[in-house]
Amino acid sequence: MTERRPKIAIVVFPGSNDDWDAALAFEALGAEPALVWHGELELPRDVAAVALPGGFSYGDYLRCGAIARFAPVMAAITRFAADGGLVLGICNGFQILCEAGLLPGTLRPNASLTFACRDVPLVVERTDTPFTSRCVAGQRLTIAIKHGEGCYFADEPLLSELEANGQIALRYEQNPNGSVAAVAGVLNAEGNVFGLMPHPEHAVDALLGSTDGALVLGSLVDAARDRALALV
């Protein structure tokens, strides 16, 4: 059973462009990726985790993620998350999860107003989550960002709540976009939904300069495998 590949659904919105990168990364890390069109009403059976990839869903019109959150598949994802299902949002996927209310806060245009596209150092704040279990506390990861609207915002009361609950799992070492408290990745209160602006799927092969993203995605594969086994 140790060879079992957990099925991870990767949602494809019109305008997603990192869906295949995510699929290849998850496959390389031992999962079975399943691309799921945004118009589906249900997730495939035996899905052990869901990933919302990066891109520009619905052209990023109005606000990033604001229209994608109403895609038919989002109702199924909301139910999946409410049942404790593991959901990961990368970049645009993070923006969608925030707009959908599955994650706290929101993402705004970068403080610099410029598109940020480079490798950034990150610090792992939590290792007891399904998304960071392969990391060690305080570990420094190098993962690429590429976004124009990655400035995380939560007002004072919400931010203190997030800090108190330990929901900020990943922070920038040098804040690249003006995010409050240098937030790079945030969990929901229950800890089963996680969103981050950096792209772990672009950092799973040494050829691309870093393999640190494999720690994040690999953690999810581990957790998805445990969940798949528990559901059998």
Added chain:
Amino acid sequence: MKATVLVRPKPGILDPQGEAVESSLRHLGFAVEKARVGRLVELEIEAEDPARARDELERMCEQLLANPLIESYEITVAP
């Protein structure tokens, strides 16, 4: 019925777009002290009366047109 919804960044929310506009205007020689950039949505909607139109517009704002965490909105229904 015609209506407009004005969506603004809430006070205190960093508005990099507004700052860029403000500095560009200053570069052009205008004595601008502050600029904030919002969004104007013009709508034509079917409604029996302005009060009902306003109710509908409120719901549109809450669900889609504005993000209450960072934006405020102002609805105007044409008489």
